[in-house]
Amino acid sequence: MIWTGWATPDWRGMGWTDRLAWLIGSGFGSGLSPLAPGTAGAAVAAGIYCVLMVLLELAWPFAFFPRLIALAVMIFGGAAVGVWATGRMSTADDPDPGSAVWDEFVGMWISLIQTAWATWHLPTIVHPPWWPIWWVAVCFFAFRAFDTLKPWPCRRLEDLHGGWGIMLDDIAAGLWALAATAVIFIVIMAVNFYFASPT
Numbered sequence: 734m735i736w737t738g739w740a741t742p743d744w745r746g747m748g749w750t751d752r753l754a755w756l757i758g759s760g761f762g763s764g765l766s767p768l769a770p771g772t773a774g775a776a777v778a779a780g781i782y783c784v785l786m787v788l789l790e791l792a793w794p795f796a797f798f799p800r801l802i803a804l805a806v807m808i809f810g811g812a813a814v815g816v817w818a819t820g821r822m823s824t825a826d827d828p829d830p831g832s833a834v835w836d837e838f839v840g841m842w843i844s845l846i847q848t849a850w851a852t853w854h855l856p857t858i859v860h861p862p863w864w865p866i867w868w869v870a871v872c873f874f875a876f877r878a879f880d881t882l883k884p885w886p887c888r889r890l891e892d893l894h895g896g897w898g899i900m901l902d903d904i905a906a907g908l909w910a911l912a913a914t915a916v917i918f919i920v921i922m923a924v925n926f927y928f929a930s931p932t
Contacts, residue, residue, distance in 0.1 A: 750821070751821055753818075754817065754818040754819075754820075754821035754822060755818075755821075755822060757814060757815070757818040757835055758815070758818035758819045758821065758822045758832075758833045758834075758835045759822075759832050759833065759834060759835070760773075760774040760777055760778070760834040760835055760837065760838055761777065763776075763777040763834055764831070764832035764833060764834035764835075765832055770831050770832055770834055771831070771834055771837050771877075771880065772877060773834070774834025774835070774837035774838060774841075775834075775837040775838075775840075775841045775873060775876060775877060775880075776873070777838075778837060778838040778839075778841040778842060779841055779845070779869055779872075779873050781838075782804075782807075782841070782842060782845055782869070783858075783865075783866070783869060785803060785807075786800055786848075786849070786851075786853040786865070787853050787855065787858060789803060789853070790852075790853040790854050790855075791854075791855075794854060795852070795854075797849055797850050800849040800853075801849050804842060804845070804846060804849055807839075807842050808839060808842050808843055808846075811835070811838060811839045811842065812839050812900060812904060814835075815835040815836060815838070815839055815896065815899075815900045816895075816896035816897055816899075816900050817896060818833075818835055818896070819833040819835055819836060819895075819896040819899040819900060820895040820896025820897075820899070821896075823895045823896060823899065828894075828895070828898070829891070829898065829899050833899055835900075836899050836900045836902070836903035836904070837880070837903055839900065839903065839904060839907065840876055840880060840903035840904055840906050840907030840910075841872075841873065841876050841907065842907070843904060843907030843908060843910070843911055844872040844873075844875060844876040844907045844910035844911050844914065845869060845872050846911055847868075847911065847914065847915055847918060848865060848868050848869060848872065851864065851865040851868060852864070852865065853865055868914075868918075871914055871917065872910060872911075872914050875909075875910040875913050875914050876906060876907055876910040878910075879906040879907075879909040879910050879913070880902075880903055880906040883902065883906065884909060886905055887902040887903075887905045887906050887909075888902070890902040890904075890905055
């Protein structure tokens with residue numbers, strides 16, 4: 734279902750832990766979008782990632798290890814927190830609420846792992862050919878495609894209980910997107926190498 738209606742929870746009846754779970758699980762509110770909340774969550778996650786990569790590039794120019802470390806913390810920490818947060822949002826009547834989009838955050842970040850090697854200094858971002866931004870867009874559409882199609886084992890993982898089912902199917906979709914975009918990247922590099930080679 735694409736249209737979900739405004740999914741604003743009843744904050745008055747919640748304790749602080751449930752409010753925190755909703756804040757995180759809804760992707761800082763992006764999952765409350767009435768139109769395509771999963772897409773909105775993935776877009777916000779991609780935006781957060783791009784800003785972080787630029788900031789890390791400013792702090793440690795041309796050093797990709799800080800980016801990999803930050804991304805690993807985001808993925809593993811985000812997955813652990815997400816199981817708790819989305820599990821608190823899950824109910825017997827609605828085991829996978831549409832507003833729970835933190836799984837899209839973590840899946841999106843997994844699909845972007847290879848872009849940590851991109852050159853993220855500002856001139857590359859704001860002037861053509863905008864290579865890192867183009868590649869983030871490719872990863873975004875690949876992740877959303879696999880998240881929608883749910884190839885094996887995504888659909889089976891989705892059937893798991895509570896936050897595990899909510900999180901793990903999108904983690905699997907992120908791994909599928911990472912593999913697919915890696916193949917695309919290798920093909921592009923091979924083609925460029927072939928045409929750049931002297932005849």
